[in-house]
Structure formats: structure tokens, C-alpha cells
Amino acid sequence: MKPSDFYTRAKANEGERMPLSLPDGTPTDEWLLIRGVDSDQFRVALDEFRRDLLAFASMKDETEKSDKTEQARLRLNAALIIGWSFDAEFSETALLEFLRESPYITAEVDRFASDRRRFFGKRSTGSAKA
Numbered sequence: 001m002k003p004s005d006f007y008t009r010a011k012a013n014e015g016e017r018m019p020l021s022l023p024d025g026t027p028t029d030e031w032l033l034i035r036g037v038d039s040d041q042f043r044v045a046l047d048e049f050r051r052d053l054l055a056f057a058s059m060k061d062e063t064e065k066s067d068k069t070e071q072a073r074l075r076l077n078a079a080l081i082i083g084w085s086f087d088a089e090f091s092e093t094a095l096l097e098f099l100r101e102s103p104y105i106t107a108e109v110d111r112f113a114s115d116r117r118r119f120f121g122k123r124s125t126g127s128a129k130a
Contacts, residue, residue: 031084
């Protein structure tokens with residue numbers, strides 16, 4: 001083996017397609033292009049998220065604190081998404097709305113991006129499991 005066998009950053013930056021299902025589990029032809037958690041952009045966003053949480057800790061208004069924390073969390077998850085298959089133009093505003101209005105997708109993006117096997121694992125051709 002060589003050290004480069006352990007490198008993850010470049011592949012995490014490229015991203016992988018995550019197929020989308022409707023809320024009832026029905027598969028669709030739609031997808032999101034997801035970066036891995038080892039990507040440069042996500043690592044920067046994670047640092048920013050942590051700084052935001054520290055800044056919000058001193059807020060007295062719990063509702064405002066909660067709202068700002070949720071917005072920061074959406075921005076963090078948005079940093080994992082590079083593109084999509086929708087007809088609508090991909091933009092930060094559209095992406096944040098999509099994530100805010102479909103929390104189940106946000107949770108799926110987090111799981112997908114955190115699963116390094118999706119980015120680096122050997123794909124099996126003899127198994128029915130995806």
C-alpha cells in the first residue's frame with residue numbers, strides 16, 4: 001500500500017449522485033450531486049457553523065437563537081450539495097428553500113455524505129444491495 005490509498009479529499013470534492021425518493025418512498029429519476037464530508041467546501045462550512053454556534057450562544061432571545069441555528073444548519077447541509085437534476089435553476093436560494101421545506105432530504109444528504117463507502121468503497125456487481 002501507499003499513502004495515497006488513504007486519500008479522500010479529491011473524491012469527496014467531486015461528489016456522487018444521490019437518488020431522490022418522494023416522501024412516501026417512491027423512487028424518482030431526480031438526484032442531488034453530493035460532496036463527501038471530507039470535501040474542502042464542507043470543512044470550511046463546518047468551521048463557519050461552529051463559529052456561528054459560538055456567536056449564537058450569547059443570545060438572550062431563544063426564538064431568535066433557534067431560528068439562526070436552524071439557518072446555519074441549513075447552510076452547512078447546503079455546502080454538501082453541488083447540483084441537482086431538477087428543471088429549476090440550481091442556486092443557493094433555491095437550494096436553501098428546498099432543504100428547509102423537505103427536512104427528510106436534509107437528513108438523507110447528511111447520511112449520504114457521511115458514508116465514505118459511497119465515495120470510496122468498492123462497488124459490488126454481484127449483489128442486489130445498493
